[in-house]
Amino acid sequence: MSHINKVISILFVFVLCYFFQGCNSQDKPEQSSSQTSELESPEVPTPAITPTDAMDWHMFMNDLQLSGRSPDERLKPPLQQLWKFKTGGPIQASPAVAYGIVYIGSEDGKLYALNANEWEIKWVFNAKSEIRYSATIWGGRVFFNTRDHRIIALDAMTGDKLWEFKSKSWMDSPPVVFEGTVYAGTFPTHIYLLNAITGKITSERKSTVSINGIEYGCANAEFRPINPQYNAIVWRTQTEASKSFPVLANGNVYIGSRTGKIHAYDATSKTEIWTHQVGGPVDAAPAISNGILYITSLDGTVYAFSNESDSILSIDSHRIYGLVAKDNASVYEKREGSTPIFHLNDGIELPIFNTIGDWYQVLLPNRKLAWLDKLAFGQFEETEGILFNKNFCGTPQLLDLIEGAEFPSWSPNGEYVAMLKRNDLSGSYWKAHELWIMDKNGKQAKKLYSGDFYNPHVSWSLDSRLLAYEVDIDSEGYIYTVDWKLGQIRKLVRGAGPAWSPVANQLAFRRREKGADYVFLINSDGSGGKNIARGKYKTSRYNFTYLHPPSWSPNGDKIAFESVHETKVKNMPVKYAAVRIQGVDGENLKHYGSRHQNARQITWSSNGNRIAYVLSGSNKTDTVYDKRLYIADVTEEVSKQQILNHTMPTWSPDGNLLAYLEREDCFGLRWKVWIYDLDSGYKYPIARTSMKIASMVWMPDGNHLCIWHTSDYLQGKTYKPANTKGWIVPINLKPN
Structure with missing residues (x-):
């Protein structure tokens, strides 16, 4: 096409565009020949x-x-x-x-x-x-x-x-x-x-x-x-x-x-x-x-x-500093103010000028003084890679487990910790090889059993004497118990994910067979075995996975476990994860459906009125962390669920406080530890770290929280068995 023809074509298109634009009304959009557009009025x-x-x-x-x-x-x-x-x-x-x-x-x-x-x-x-x-x-x-x-x-x-x-x-x-x-x-x-x-x-x-x-x-x-x-x-x-x-x-x-x-x-x-x-x-x-x-x-x-030659105001390096502990933290011109002047985000370090009651007076970067409360701001002190909020935390006790130890589990009396030891890092799947125990001071380590452990969950009996665990034998899971004091080992039954009753020497466990997911009860001596629940199960997207144990209510009359929620999407049946609550007499009591693939970490409050659980595998993309923590009141006919970010719930022994982890989205910080007071609605900032947190649990005395970190296998340029360390930190949410 010649240059003149190109110019003529361009002018023709321009005239057409001008014509359509001039003939359409803003209040009455017209249909274009190819697609619908709202065309702008020249008026x-x-x-x-x-x-x-x-x-x-x-x-x-x-x-x-x-x-x-x-x-x-x-x-x-x-x-x-x-x-x-x-x-x-x-x-x-x-x-x-x-x-x-x-x-x-x-x-x-x-x-x-x-x-x-x-x-x-x-x-x-x-x-x-x-x-x-x-x-x-x-x-x-x-x-x-x-x-x-x-x-x-x-x-x-x-x-x-x-x-x-x-x-x-x-x-x-x-x-x-x-x-x-x-x-x-x-x-x-x-x-x-x-x-x-x-x-x-x-x-x-x-x-x-x-x-x-x-x-x-x-x-x-x-x-x-x-x-x-x-x-x-x-x-x-x-x-x-x-x-x-x-x-x-x-x-x-x-x-x-x-x-x-x-x-x-x-x-x-x-x-x-x-x-x-x-x-x-x-x-x-x-x-x-x-x-x-x-x-x-x-x-x-x-x-x-x-x-560098430009003049910049310097800040007094002798001041004590604190951190904004959450996003969208309210900043007030006056102490106990009702209307914030603006909001600040997590991680901002500010010098502290004064502390009165539950309030901090801080110097903002614009050289103006303002106030934040202790739920939004705190003084954090580092202990071995974790920053603890001095407002609510005492000095942590450190506990190092034996080399290769993973998935630690405290005894109900808080005197001992059990762990699985993984020495051989070969193979496509996680597998431990030994069961160990040590006391709360990191001493008297003792090996209790050698075998193949694909399921990392270990459960303690109510008297802190027996341990139940799953062992793989010829690709079948079997429930074992061991009396750690006497060294007596008992092979109980074929099954997976054992969990001790909190009130009796009785175990709940799971078994999948004949296309169904069963929950059984059995006594510690192997007698009294019975099936209390049967349901469908959802095939995992992974080739191999273990079954998570059922969760007993505190009084031992109910059990919660992961189940299946069936629904239809575009007239096609789809299976999602659900949480089911079953009476030990076999009665189906509650069913919490979801649109997620997995329901994990099911745990009861000490009074048995609430459960917390974590859903993952959402059908909606989550760029931060594909986990959400749900809290449900099981006493309500129609449960109103609360949702928190993100995972690892653990109830205090009095049942009113829930500690959990929030995954930080900004680079440089990985986890924040919170304690949620369900009575007051307050959320207390406890700790923050860039390290990986493996698990977290309240100690039986209700005054300490234990945070576990397990290292990566790749250490430097060499793969080695993991090292697991615990921080046992005193908690006081109402300091003098």
């Missing part, structure tokens, strides 16, 4: 447009070509941290800067507007869905997209929502805004053109669109210039490992790395001239505006850096 009044400054960084990589170039001539390494701000989730989005404000989206579902020059919260908008890509600023408005397929426009100065658009599919790139049009690419190759003022569709394209003469393409929901100007490969190879993008200012290139560093290189020689370590991987592209470098990290923080 909508246009608000005043607030232009951005040339020094602003108003979109991802700063311009339509994605050059990552800034005209800034002030920024020059070495740099120093000017301020930092912690959000409530990891940050994959790049910063955008305009009007003296940094706009940053977080996976906590919020868009934060922060003072670009110093620590200050301008406003926060809760989109209630993860924000993974950079915001774009145009005309006094800020535009961004969310994981649940929405594009949202806010007033850039106030954070007020102006409009929202729901696309038919997801977006894997930030929106682009140019001269009053929002461009958004969605899966697989669809491109929406929206009016930036109203959010209405003005046009729709497939695969490509031209923006100010720059050809953009959309493939698999990624929307970008077909020939972007950045040269990511060259600069990524200069780092240890990187997913970030290079940005350039004043002759220097800045790029983040997966090791948690921000690097500065001379653009000509490629020589590294400055680096800084932060708390997590820096995957997003940095931003530069008015002599300040902004970066974000998967540790949930946005960092601002300026030249």
Whole structure:
């Protein structure tokens, strides 16, 4: 086609687009020949447009070509941290800067507007869905997209929502805004053109669109210039490992790395001239505006850096510091205030100026004093890798188990701990080889049995004398007991997952045969065996798995265990996990269905009124941790369940307190330990750690919590048997 024909074709398309746009009403959207669109009326009044400054960084990589170039001539390494701000989730989005404000989206579902020059919260908008890509600023408005397929426009100065658009599919790139049009690419190759003022569709394209003469393409929901100007490969190879993008200012290139560093290189020689370590991987592209470098990290923080010569207020290093212990913590201007002035997120370290009752007076990064209560803020002290909250925890006692020990289990009297020892790490599945016991001081270790253990659960009798366990013999599971004092071993019956009654020398166990899942009872001498429950079971997605033991109620008259909940999806039968409560007389008492694949860690409160259990394998994607902790009141006819994040429930002996673990989503911290008072509704921050927590249990005295950590097999460059350590920490939720 000749050049003249191309021009004629373009003019013809332009006239058609103009015609359709002019003939449609905003109140009466029309059907396009190919798809339904809400077309914008030309009569909508246009608000005043607030232009951005040339020094602003108003979109991802700063311009339509994605050059990552800034005209800034002030920024020059070495740099120093000017301020930092912690959000409530990891940050994959790049910063955008305009009007003296940094706009940053977080996976906590919020868009934060922060003072670009110093620590200050301008406003926060809760989109209630993860924000993974950079915001774009145009005309006094800020535009961004969310994981649940929405594009949202806010007033850039106030954070007020102006409009929202729901696309038919997801977006894997930030929106682009140019001269009053929002461009958004969605899966697989669809491109929406929206009016930036109203959010209405003005046009729709497939695969490509031209923006100010720059050809953009959309493939698999990624929307970008077909020939972007950045040269990511060259600069990524200069780092240890990187997913970030290079940005350039004043002759220097800045790029983040997966090791948690921000690097500065001379653009000509490629020589590294400055680096800084932060708390997590820096995957997003940095931003530069008015002599300040902004970066974000998967540790949930946005960092601002300026030249070392710039004046920065220092903080008194002699002050005692504390940590914000939860996300969205309320900050008050006055002690015992009723209306918070704003909210802070977990992990922010602040100097303490005063402590009165249950309140801390702290110095904020903006040099202003404020108050937080002890449920939101605490003084944490480290003991062997775990930070314990001094408000509620005493000094922990440490307990090291024998080498290779895993899955420790305390006796009911708290005097002994049983464990399975794994020496041989070969094989496709976990398998232990020996059963051991030691006293609470880590002494008098004694081997009780050698065999093949595929099921890690060990159960103690009520008198702390007998241990029940499952042994594999010729690919069949058998229930054994051992009297650890006399060394007497008894092979009881074929079965799996034994659990001692809390009131009698009687065991409950499971057995799968003839297509059904059975729960049996049997006395400790092997007599009195009977079946009390029969149900369907769901085939595991894995080739091999063990059966989890039933859970006895405290008075021994009921048993809870994992069962099956059948439902129909699109008229097809589907099996999900459920929790079933059965009387020991065989009566089916309760059934808690779910839409999950597994129901585990079923445990009763000491008064028998509640059960806690953990569901996993959801049919909805969970980017943080695919586990949810449920609490049900078994005395209610229609149970109202509470849901907590995330796992490992353990009831205190008085039944009113539930300790559990929350999986932290930000890089650098793995677990937080909470105690939930079901009477008051208070949640007490107890501990936090970056280590793996294997299990947790209340000690029988009700005054101590035991936290177990089991190491990985890969230690250095060699595979070795695991090491397990326990922290037995005194708990006092009402200190003087």
